Amino acid sequence: MKSKPKPLKPGDTIGIIAPGGPSTRDELERGVQVLQNMGFHVTLGESVFHKRGYLAGEDHIRLKDIHQMFQNKGVQGIICMRGGDGSGRLLDRIDYDVIAKNPKVFVGYSDITALHIAFLQEAKLVTFHGPMVTSDMITEGFNEYTREAFLKAISWEKPLGKLKNPEEDTMKTIVEGRAYGEIVGGNLALVTSTMGTPFELDTRGKLLFLEDIHEGVYRIDRMLNQLRLAGKLQEAAGIILGEFLDYEPENPEDSLTLEEVISDLVVPLNKPAIMGWKCGHGNYKLTIPLGVKGELNATDRQISIVETATQ
Structure with missing residues (x-):
């Protein structure tokens, strides 16, 4: 049986994690502001502040963020900071029972595809292939079309x-x-x-x-x-x-x-x-x-x- 998240609404808290690559502090702060302007509260994972080459910190840090954000009862949705590289390193280390027991809106694409596949097949979780915080929400790509499609998908309680x-x-x-x-x-x-x-x-x-x-x-x-x-x-x-x-x-x-x-x-x-x-x-x-x-x-x-x- 599929595990579906609750729809998000203004006032909910979105957690930002970086399962793949890093971003700059300035990019992150601007992305947080965009989410706040849409009416969401934001909490940050530890990985968003780390950089190890092309990775957002050590594998164990990025893995811990996934588990903690899904387990955190005060977080209603999770959006990845960006794609890049590295999500695939975590697949055989994730506790999929944690994901299955705590279904939440989970958004990302590109490198995050690895997590989409694993979450669906191992935890039966419906996820969302959509814009990320620093690679999209602070760019011209987060236009009215993209923004409206994003908000509708994560908040709609009917088939899209x-x-x-x-x-x-x-x-x-x-x-x-x-x-x-x-x-x-x-x-x-x-x-x-x-x-x-x-x-x-x-x-x-x-x-x-x-x-x-x-x-x-x-x-x-x-x-x-x-x-x-x-x-x-x-x-x-x-x-x-x-x-x-x-x-x-x-x-x-x-x-x-x-x-x-x-x-x-x-x-x-x-x-x-x-x-x-x-x-x-x-x-x-x-x-x-x-x-x-x-x-x-x-x-x-x-x-x-x-x-x-x-x-």
Whole structure:
């Protein structure tokens, strides 16, 4: 049985943790102010003040923050400070009973994909693929579209219904058809990193969502092919490709296009598939509940959430 968090409301306390990479004190303070301006109280984990190379401190500090924030009865929701690297290091050390017994709104993306997968599969917790404190909330990417999508997702007590791109951004049909299932996935590189581990993403009968940034076409090719060889693309009911950014090769004449890779690896599966959903690293960002049922209408380029994410 799924574990769903309570919806957040103004006056609730949000805990900020850094399971992955670090940020500066100035960035953190500005992000805290944004959350406070939205009506939330904020409490900070120890990890947000640490830096060890590309990590927000030692593994045990980041791990302790996860446990303490979920156990803290005075905290109603948890938002990750940023992504970066390092969340995957914690997967085999997390006490998933703590997560399951204390369901809370948990928000992040990119490197946080590792935690989304583990929380859903090990603790049955519905989580939210959405904006983070220093990588989004203090940038131009936290525009009205992104902000409203975020607040609706974490506070709505009904199914979110159709999740639409901004009017000027249309999605592209890859393979026509309809598919229905739980939405799972996130960052392509992080999903791929779970292959062969106890936390390998289960895509059977699911709507598989993938996005990424700073990965060349040949790397996207390699990762999609790994998922194909592992049966993950074939087992999915449908495939939703979000934004893929900053992938353009320096020498286009020596590369395939992203569209050619998708044509080679996704189209032959004959699964309903769509591309261009505004979720991921772009300036316009939907907040998506992971682990709840959705409907993909690839023919009409529509995606709907048909199950409540909170309770």
